[in-house]
Each structure stands twice: as C-alpha cells, then as structure tokens.
Amino acid sequence: MAPEIHPQAEVHPTAVLGKRVRVGAGTRVGAHAVIEDDVVLGERNVIWPTAFVGRYTTLGDENQVHPGAVIGHLPQDLSFDPSWVSFTRIGHRNTFREHSQVHRGSREGAETVIGDDNLFMALTHVAHDCVVGNRVVLVNQASLPGHCQVADRVLMSGFTGIHQFCRIGRLAMISALSVSNKDLPPFFVYGGRPALAEGVNRVGLRRAGVSREARAEIKTAYRLLYASGLTIPEALERMEAELRSPEVAELVDFVRKSKRGIAFGSKAAADTLSTKRHRAEVRLPRPSGGDGRAPRAP
Numbered sequence: 001m002a003p004e005i006h007p008q009a010e011v012h013p014t015a016v017l018g019k020r021v022r023v024g025a026g027t028r029v030g031a032h033a034v035i036e037d038d039v040v041l042g043e044r045n046v047i048w049p050t051a052f053v054g055r056y057t058t059l060g061d062e063n064q065v066h067p068g069a070v071i072g073h074l075p076q077d078l079s080f081d082p083s084w085v086s087f088t089r090i091g092h093r094n095t096f097r098e099h100s101q102v103h104r105g106s107r108e109g110a111e112t113v114i115g116d117d118n119l120f121m122a123l124t125h126v127a128h129d130c131v132v133g134n135r136v137v138l139v140n141q142a143s144l145p146g147h148c149q150v151a152d153r154v155l156m157s158g159f160t161g162i163h164q165f166c167r168i169g170r171l172a173m174i175s176a177l178s179v180s181n182k183d184l185p186p187f188f189v190y191g192g193r194p195a196l197a198e199g200v201n202r203v204g205l206r207r208a209g210v211s212r213e214a215r216a217e218i219k220t221a222y223r224l225l226y227a228s229g230l231t232i233p234e235a236l237e238r239m240e241a242e243l244r245s246p247e248v249a250e251l252v253d254f255v256r257k258s259k260r261g262i263a264f265g266s267k268a269a270a271d272t273l274s275t276k277r278h279r280a281e282v283r284l285p286r287p288s289g290g291d292g293r294a295p296r297a298p
Contacts, residue, residue: 003035012049024061039072042092056085056104060092060116068099075106075128077146087111091134094118100138102126106146115152127164139176151186153208162195169254171208173201183258185225186251187218196266197226214245221248225255226265 003021005011011029018037023029027041030049035041039053042061047053051065057072065071072088074080086105093116096102100120105111106128115134120126124138127145133152138144142156145164150156154168157176162168162184169186180195187205188197200222205215221243224235236252255262 006043015047018055030067036072054088054104057088057090059090062093063090064095066095066097066100069096070099070101071096072102072104072112075103075146077106077128080106080128084108086128088114090114091116094120096120097124098122100124100126103128105129133170142174153204155204163260166260167254167258170250171201171204171210173204180263182261182263183254184263185254185258187247188222190263192266195263197222197263198266210247211245214247217243217245217248218251221251232262 001019003017003023005023006025008025009023009027011017011023012031012033014031015029015033015035017035018039020038021035022040024041024043024045026044029035029047030051032049033047033051035047035053036055038056040058041047042059044061045059045063047065048067050067052070052073053059053065054072054074071090074082085108088102088104089111091114094114097120099122102112102114103126110129112126112128112130114126114132117134118132118136120138121140123141125143126132129147130144130150132150135153136150138156139158141159143161144150145162147165148162149167151168151170153171155173157174159177160174161179163181166180167183169184171187172184173189174184174195175189175191178191178195179193180190182194184190184195187201189199189201190196191198200219202215205218221239224230224238225232228235230238232255236255239248239252
C-alpha cells in the first residue's frame with residue numbers, strides 16, 4: 001500500500017517510505033531519511049536527513065527527529081521475536097537530537113511511550129517498554145534501560161543512568177555521571193555512584209510553580225526521610241500526620257509503591273564522584289621528609 005502523504009507535506013525524493021505510512025500536513029521528511037512500514041507522522045514534524053523511524057511508530061505533532069536519530073527500532077532484548085507487533089508512541093513537540101535512540105516494546109502488543117515537550121540530547125538512549133512523561137530532559141548520553149518510568153519535569157544530566165525497572169519521580173534531578181539501581185523519589189536532587197539524595201530540587205520546584213508553602217513541606221519531608229534517623233515507614237507516617245500538601249502526598253505514594261527500594265541519603269557510605277565527600281572519607285598519607293612535613297624541593 002503506497003504511503004499516504006498530505007498535499008502540504010514535503011518528502012525529499014531520496015527519502016525511503018514504507019507501506020501504510022501516513023504523513024500529516026506540514027511535516028517535512030529530509031534527504032535519505034528512512035520511514036518504515038506502518039508509521040504515522042502527525043502534523044508539522046521535521047524528520048531531518050538520515051533519521052530513521054521504525055515500524056509501528058506513531059509521532060504526534062511538531063516533533064523534531066534530527067540526523068542519525070533512531071526512533072522505534074527493534075529492542076535490544078535477546079528474547080525479542082522480530083515477528084512480534086510492538087509499538088512506539090510519541091506525543092507532541094519532542095526533540096530527538098543527533099544519534100539519540102528510542103526502542104519499541106519488547107513483547108507482543110507492548111509499547112514504549114513518550115509524552116510531550118521532552119528534549120533528548122545527542123546520544124541519549126530510551127530502551128524498550130519505558131514510559132517517559134512530559135517536559136523531561138535527558139542530557140547528552142543519559143540512558144534509560146528497559147521498563148523504566150520517568151515522571152514529568154525530570155532532568156537527567158550527562159552520562160547518567162539507572163537500572164532497568166527503576167522509577168524516577170516528578171521534578172527529580174540527577175547530577176552528571178551518576179548511576180542508580182534504586183527508585184528516585186520526586187522533588188529531590190541525586191548524585192554519585194550509587195546516586196544518593198543530596199537535597200531538595202529548590203530551583204526546579206520554583207520554576208515549576210510549586211508554592212512556597214509546598215516547598216517548605218517538601219523540605220520537611222526530606223529531613224524526615226533522610227535526616228531524622230527514622231525508618232522509612234516511620235517517616236512516612238510522620239509526613240501523613242503532619243504535612244498536608246499534595247506534593248508530599250505524591251512523595252509518600254511514590255515511596256510506598258516502590259518495589260526496588262529508594263535511594264539512600266547523602267550521609268550513607270558510597271563510591272562517589274563528589275570531591276568534597278571523597279576527601280572526607282578517604283585520607284591519603286601525606287608526603288614526608290622524615291619530620292612529618294612535606295619535603296622541600298632542592
């Protein structure tokens with residue numbers, strides 16, 4: 001079946017379009033781009049030259065797929081059968097920069113889902129069966145393995161990664177070069193290897209329009225969870241008894257639903273890239289000239 005191309009769409013003559021492809025009004029497909037069978041492109045998308053959009057992918061409107069980006073290709077799962085029908089669902093106004101990757105679901109009928117207004121910088125990776133919300137930013141080479149869930153307004157800095165099946169809560173921020181094999185609750189900043197909770201994402205909360213009162217309660221909730229000496233169940237009970245904001249209720253719900261456990265606080269021992277913490281935990285012997293002082297140059 002020949003592609004269905006809207007009269008107001010532009011498709012470069014060297015682009016390759018498969019069967020049952022639909023291209024919406026105002027969408028542009030650049031030179032040598034490849035659009036496989038059963039793809040739906042909404043309106044005013046830009047598929048840059050040499051980009052690839054795989055089978056069973058749906059893009060909404062005003063997305064940008066930059067050169068070398070691979071959207072909706074087969075999952076990197078050894079048990080996947082290429083004959084299975086699985087999907088990639090992408091919303092509106094997302095940007096996929098050079099050589100970023102999004103893979104489709106890994107089982108019959110499964111799907112990878114991406115919301116609206118997200119930015120995936122160069123060489124970022126979203127694996128099979130992930131669910132990504134809205135206004136999320138993955139900085140260069142940040143990586144999401146299979147079955148991860150990422151809520152709205154999360155920022156993953158460069159070279160960050162988490163374990164498969166992990167969740168990241170709304171307005172969480174992960175510092176560059178950090179990794180985690182635990183769930184990361186909403187509203188906090190994380191850093192290190194493994195990533196530890198290091199405080200409240202105050203800048204992100206203000207920019208998102210979270211009220212001053214709610215920000216104060218989130219700060220109290222952070223102290224209860226990570227700096228009070230309480231167990232997690234005890235901290236959650238205190239939050240429910242003493243704090244009233246919907247943001248804290250969201251935090252409590254996230255922690256209660258965690259199956260992998262949540263990240264530790266920053267006072268826990270860990271292999272970390274933080275220079276200050278590294279100096280505090282590892283004391284190197286001082287060079288000595290025999291009297292305890294550093295030797296002088298001749």
